[in-house]
Amino acid sequence: MTERLYYNDPNQLEFEATIRESGQVEDRFFAVLDRSAFYPTSGGQPHDTGQLNNIDIVEVTVEDDESVRHWSNSALGEPGDTVRGVVDTTRRRHFRQQHTAQHIVSHVFHSMYSLRTMSVHLGEEYSAIEFNTDTFPPEKLKQAEKASNDILAQNLPIEILIVAAAEAACLPLRKELTRTGKIRVIRIGDIEYSPCGGTHCNSTAEVRAIKLTGIEKIRGRILVKFLAGEIALEDYFGRYEVTSELSRKFTCHFSDLPEKVISLQTNASELRQEVAALGKELLPVRVESMAGSVRTVGKYQFASGDIGSTDAKSAVQLAQAVAEKIEGAALVQSGGRLVIAVSSQSGLHAGKLTSKFNQRSGLKGGGGQTMAQIGGAEDGKLSQYVELFSSVLNDE
Numbered sequence: 001m002t003e004r005l006y007y008n009d010p011n012q013l014e015f016e017a018t019i020r021e022s023g024q025v026e027d028r029f030f031a032v033l034d035r036s037a038f039y040p041t042s043g044g045q046p047h048d049t050g051q052l053n054n055i056d057i058v059e060v061t062v063e064d065d066e067s068v069r070h071w072s073n074s075a076l077g078e079p080g081d082t083v084r085g086v087v088d089t090t091r092r093r094h095f096r097q098q099h100t101a102q103h104i105v106s107h108v109f110h111s112m113y114s115l116r117t118m119s120v121h122l123g124e125e126y127s128a129i130e131f132n133t134d135t136f137p138p139e140k141l142k143q144a145e146k147a148s149n150d151i152l153a154q155n156l157p158i159e160i161l162i163v164a165a166a167e168a169a170c171l172p173l174r175k176e177l178t179r180t181g182k183i184r185v186i187r188i189g190d191i192e193y194s195p196c197g198g199t200h201c202n203s204t205a206e207v208r209a210i211k212l213t214g215i216e217k218i219r220g221r222i223l224v225k226f227l228a229g230e231i232a233l234e235d236y237f238g239r240y241e242v243t244s245e246l247s248r249k250f251t252c253h254f255s256d257l258p259e260k261v262i263s264l265q266t267n268a269s270e271l272r273q274e275v276a277a278l279g280k281e282l283l284p285v286r287v288e289s290m291a292g293s294v295r296t297v298g299k300y301q302f303a304s305g306d307i308g309s310t311d312a313k314s315a316v317q318l319a320q321a322v323a324e325k326i327e328g329a330a331l332v333q334s335g336g337r338l339v340i341a342v343s344s345q346s347g348l349h350a351g352k353l354t355s356k357f358n359q360r361s362g363l364k365g366g367g368g369q370t371m372a373q374i375g376g377a378e379d380g381k382l383s384q385y386v387e388l389f390s391s392v393l394n395d396e
């Protein structure tokens, strides 16, 4: 059995110990120590990382016999060797913050809404708690977030109580006891008592901030996702930068940004409709102009043109009208799109011409007898596409 130093003091990050057992499994090495400050993956909380004798510890696990294995990519020593362990401070602090935040949020949902915590995820990027309900209104989520942060602001002390099961049963525990013997209880001020083996902050203020980021459905229950600690602050700082930049661009308060974006989207959609209507009006003029540049390639008449970034429908209409007018083939570029159309009288097949064109141009697309479309074209390269297509047409 490994004496678990974090059990009584999660602030102890450096220690000396003796190797009890060591070995190798495939390409990884492990050591079991007589004592360790490393937290092993258990109870929903991921393991610590750090170093033993300057060798990186990449994983820490608990075995069936309750021994703690420290895993690394090189040998850690022989039984009897003394090792010096250093636990990674940032990762330890992160999971202390996530775990304490989880107890606080679970307490808030329990005390305010009588909801029970069914499962817990403590992650590197976010954490989450599953509660025994299938619905939860957004306004209650806001209340719970405020109540959670109010607990942080009270700077309540967090204590580790090691008590006998009978004694623990007398405490106002939020969840039922599943163990016998000595029980480790995490006490937050006088408001929250939970049996737990994890690493926690020294006070609620150390959690710094809790942001409930949203609700998802899982197994017919709700999963409340949250950020706590440094990652909650980093998220806020990042969002602040983005919204500040947008506020400057739109010269408005950040709270008016959604309205601004919606109005921009509406404007863009109206403009697109207007452009489509104008394109329709312009179609006969464009057809005349393009058909005027017709030339003979092999046995066929061919015309081409670029109509800039406009709607796909206009490009198709133009290519089809020109092909019919010249009784040959037409190639129209519109932004990244190429439209190839052929007259039904021409004896050509647009789809087949396109696959030959694709082989030579490296572009992708296809179509049927009289019309085909190709994506991924580059602006300003129409003359190259015309040359390639002419070579295809010449071979027909």
Ligand SMILES: [Zn+2]
Binding pocket: 099, 103, 194, 195, 196, 197, 198
């Ligand atoms: Zn816990």
